[in-house]
Structure formats: C-alpha cells, structure tokens
Amino acid sequence: MLRAFAVSRWWEDPYSLGAWSGLRVGAGPEVRAQLGQPVSPRLMLAGEYTNPEQAGMTHGAFEEGVRAARAMIAAGHRRVAVVGAGFAGLGAGATLAAAGVEVVVLEGRDRIGGRVHTSALGETPVELGANWLQQGARNPLRKMAGETGLDMIETDFHEPLDLGPPSRMAGPECGAMADGFRRWLAGMTGPDRSMAQAVADWMGRADLRDRAAMQAMVDFEIQLDSGIPLADMSARHSWEPGVGAGDAWLPGGYGQLQQMLARGLDIRLGAEVTVITERGGEVRLMGPMVDVSADAAVVCVPAAVLRAGRVAFDPPLPDAHQQALSLLETGRVEKVALEFDKRWWPVSPSGYLRMAGPEPGMVAEWLDMSDVAGRPVITGIFAGDWAARIWMGRDDAAIAQAATEALKAAIAASALD
Numbered sequence: 178m179l180r181a182f183a184v185s186r187w188w189e190d191p192y193s194l195g196a197w198s199g200l201r202v203g204a205g206p207e208v209r210a211q212l213g214q215p216v217s218p219r220l221m222l223a224g225e226y227t228n229p230e231q232a233g234m235t236h237g238a239f240e241e242g243v244r245a246a247r248a249m250i251a252a253g254h255r256r257v258a259v260v261g262a263g264f265a266g267l268g269a270g271a272t273l274a275a276a277g278v279e280v281v282v283l284e285g286r287d288r289i290g291g292r293v294h295t296s297a298l299g300e301t302p303v304e305l306g307a308n309w310l311q312q313g314a315r316n317p318l319r320k321m322a323g324e325t326g327l328d329m330i331e332t333d334f335h336e337p338l339d340l341g342p343p344s345r346m347a348g349p350e351c352g353a354m355a356d357g358f359r360r361w362l363a364g365m366t367g368p369d370r371s372m373a374q375a376v377a378d379w380m381g382r383a384d385l386r387d388r389a390a391m392q393a394m395v396d397f398e399i400q401l402d403s404g405i406p407l408a409d410m411s412a413r414h415s416w417e418p419g420v421g422a423g424d425a426w427l428p429g430g431y432g433q434l435q436q437m438l439a440r441g442l443d444i445r446l447g448a449e450v451t452v453i454t455e456r457g458g459e460v461r462l463m464g465p466m467v468d469v470s471a472d473a474a475v476v477c478v479p480a481a482v483l484r485a486g487r488v489a490f491d492p493p494l495p496d497a498h499q500q501a502l503s504l505l506e507t508g509r510v511e512k513v514a515l516e517f518d519k520r521w522w523p524v525s526p527s528g529y530l531r532m533a534g535p536e537p538g539m540v541a542e543w544l545d546m547s548d549v550a551g552r553p554v555i556t557g558i559f560a561g562d563w564a565a566r567i568w569m570g571r572d573d574a575a576i577a578q579a580a581t582e583a584l585k586a587a588i589a590a591s592a593l594d
C-alpha cells in the first residue's frame with residue numbers, strides 16, 4: 178500500500194521551466210562559454226548552463242557562481258546583488274561575502290535551493306531535484322560534504338537491476354556500445370545534425386539484433402540523461418559528460434550543503450526579479466516585491482527562465498548572449514518519491530534500478546532508499562515523453578499512482594521471457 182509520496186513539477190514551475198540545459202543542433206560548449214562572458218562590467222550571468230565542462234550539474238552551477246563572484250571582486254565592486262539562490266547563486270553569494278563584499282541574494286521562491294529540493298516522507302529526506310554529487314574528485318561540493326563530515330553513499334551506475342521487457346534493456350554491453358557511439362559521433366564530419374538523425378544513421382549500419390540493444394542504450398544513456406527530444410539535440414555536442422564516475426548521494430539531504438553556503442547571507446525570499454536596468458554606474462533590480470540597487474549583479478536564474486523572457490533587461494542582453502541563449506534547450510525530467518508499507522520490488526545490490534516502459538524512448542530509473550531509510554522508500558526519475566505522459570493533467574496522488582503502476586508493469590514484463 179502506498180503510504181506517502183512527493184512529486185516534482187519542474188516543467189511547469191515558472192522558476193525552473195524544465196530540468197537542465199542541453200545544446201541544440203549547431204551549438205557546442207562555446208555557447209555556454211559565451212553566456213558566461215560578462216554582459217557588461219557590472220552584470221554577469223551564471224548557472225549550470227554557463228559551464229562549458231560541467232553543464233547540467235550542481236557543482237557546475239556552483240563553480241560558475243564562484244567564478245562570476247570572483248570577477249566582481251576583481252572589478253572592485255563593493256555592493257553586489259545576486260538573483261537566484263540555487264547552487265550558482267549561493268556559490269556567488271558565499272564567495273562575495275567571504276571577500277567582505279556587501280551582498281544581497283534575491284530569490285523568487287519561498288525557499289532556497291532551486292533545482293535542488295530536499296523534501297521529506299515522514300522522517301526520510303527525499304530529493305525532488307538533484308540527487309547525486311557527480312564526477313567524484315572533480316566535484317568541489319563533494320569535497321565540502323567530505324570535509325564537513327556529511328554521510329555519503331556511493332551508487333554504482335554500472336550495476337543496475339534492469340526492469341522491463343528484456344528486448345528493451347541495454348544489457349551488459351551497454352557501456353561498450355555507448356563508448357562506440359561516442360567515438361563515432363566524435364569522428365563525424367560535415368555540419369552538425371540532430372541526435373535523432375545521428376542515431377538513425379548509426380543504426381542503419383547495424384543488424385537487427387544490435388539495433389534493439391542500441392535503441393536501449395540511446396534511451397538509457399542519452400534520452401534519460403537530458404529529457405530533450407533527440408530531434409532538437411546536437412549530435413556532436415549535446416551528449417555531455419556527467420553521470421557515472423564516482424557518484425554519491427547524501428542520505429541527510431542535498432539541502433544540507435545549501436544550508437551551509439547560505440549561512441550568514443542576506444537572502445530575501447519571495448523576491449522575484451522581473452526587470453534589471455543598468456544606468457549611471459548602478460544596477461537596479463525590480464519585481465513585484467523588490468526594488469534593490471547595487472554596484473553590480475550576478476544573475477543566477479535558469480536559462481529557460483531567461484529564454485522565456487521572464488526577466489527583462491534594459492539595455493537588452495547583447496546580441497551574442499541572446500544568440501547563445503537561443504541555442505540552448507531545457508529538458509523535461511521529473512521525480513517521484515514513494516513510501517509503501519512493505520518493499521514489493523526486487524532488491525538491487527547497488528540500490529539502482531533501470532526501467533524500460535512499453536515503448537522505445539520510455540525509460541526511468543529508481544533509487545531504492547529502503548535499507549538506508551529503514552522504511553520502504555523508493556524515488557523514481559522519468560524523462561522526456563514518458564514524464565510528459567505521466568505528469569500531464571494529473572494531480573500528485575494520480576502521478577504517484579501512475580508511477581507505481583509503471584514500476585509494477587515493468588517488473589511483470591521482466592518476468593515474461
């Protein structure tokens with residue numbers, strides 16, 4: 178019996194408008210680097226999307242916030258406003274404050290954290306946004322968690338328990354197949370094309386049995402990793418590095434790291450910024466509940482929020498920034514956390530389960546937290562079309578139920594042959 182649930186709404190939330198950024202056809206990491214260039218000596222953008230090497234991840238966002246703050250400190254600004262209290266904004270705020278700069282952080286929501294949101298099922302912290310500290314040794318947030326003694330649990334993504342029709346699962350050769358496809362993409366000549374086109378070209382060279390396995394690899398490694406339709410993704414650059422190299426999660430909640438960064442900062446919640454003007458040596462940030470002036474500002478709202486025009490800039494963002502923004506896309510990825518009266522799903526030694534749905538492109542993954550939580554708790558992540566189908570028009574209870582049914586159906590399908 179389903180006892181409790183929590184459900185994310187990243188796609189429709191006006192402060193995120195999706196999960197994380199990806200590169201459209203024709204775009205490469207230089208687009209992210211361009212967006213990280215100063216808009217003016219008093220204004221910078223920062224977020225996961227401005228990081229050319231660690232895009233789409235919490236530590237990439239944090240590092241970009243720190244980078245923008247250092248540029249503001251080097252420019253000698255004494256009072257700096259930061260818009261957004263996700264990891265980029267908190268990284269910027271903490272860095273500025275540590276350097277003795279007067280800083281105010283303006284956050285639209287009534288909580289800090291952005292696309293990290295530690296909720297709770299009873300006593301158990303559950304993540305409705307980011308779950309893992311990725312890229313092991315390269316991750317400064319992981320270092321912070323280690324130094325402050327936070328509990329961390331490693332997840333081995335190479336040891337999943339596969340659920341779903343066996344013909345739709347990637348199998349043990351998935352890793353080698355993914356490496357092969359990466360090499361093939363890297364060797365592509367001529368203009369960029371869509372990931373959908375590249376996959377079709379690549380599959381055209383394979384026999385039928387391989388094609389099913391390749392489709393599964395594409396579903397799990399590319400679709401689930403972005404939530405962006407493959408037809409919109411750059412074949413050459415959109416499959417960016419990320420999951421799978423020493424990833425760990427925080428049983429006490431990702432939010433612990435954010436609380437540490439936020440300590441002592443002047444953060445104003447419910448302070449949505451809708452207009453940013455720069456005149457006479459001053460930046461002014463205005464919104465329904467806020468009117469703040471500063472020497473400079475670091476704007477750390479998601480790319481999708483900027484693309485949707487929810488923040489107006491006067492003067493407008495430079496053409497190069499606007500052009501770069503138009504080359505980003507944001508995927509649809511949602512999460513559901515479920516608590517039952519007993520564990521009825523199979524136990525995966527790594528705690529990680531991969532699940533294929535009834536049609537190609539429909540994939541999800543689960544983290545079984547039961548052993549750690551001491552109660553039957555499991556969190557699921559759904560991407561792309563499947564997330565759209567499950568979430569569309571349903572309330573949270575119906576989504577939790579639909580996700581449960583999908584898990585049951587996949588377990589039943591695994592047993593079929």
Ligand SMILES: Cc1cc2nc3c(=O)[nH]c(=O)nc-3n(C[C@H](O)[C@H](O)[C@H](O)COP(=O)(O)OP(=O)(O)OC[C@H]3O[C@@H](n4cnc5c(N)ncnc54)[C@H](O)[C@@H]3O)c2cc1C
Pocket residue numbers: 185187191192193195196197223224225226232233234235236238239260261262263264265266283284285286289290291292293305306307308309310311448449450451477478479482487488510511512
């Ligand atoms: C479901 C899901 C799973 C994920 N899993 C992982 C994972 O396992 N590991 C990982 O590293 N990353 C993961 N990510 C990605 C990661 O969460 C993001 O890359 C990162 O948190 C982005 O940080 P940010 O500071 O750039 O943006 P955000 O965290 O989105 O922060 C932006 C802030 O700006 C605020 N804001 C927006 N508009 C305004 C406005 N007009 N005025 C004022 N404030 C505003 C928002 O409320 C928000 O607080 C996941 C994301 C999702 C959605």
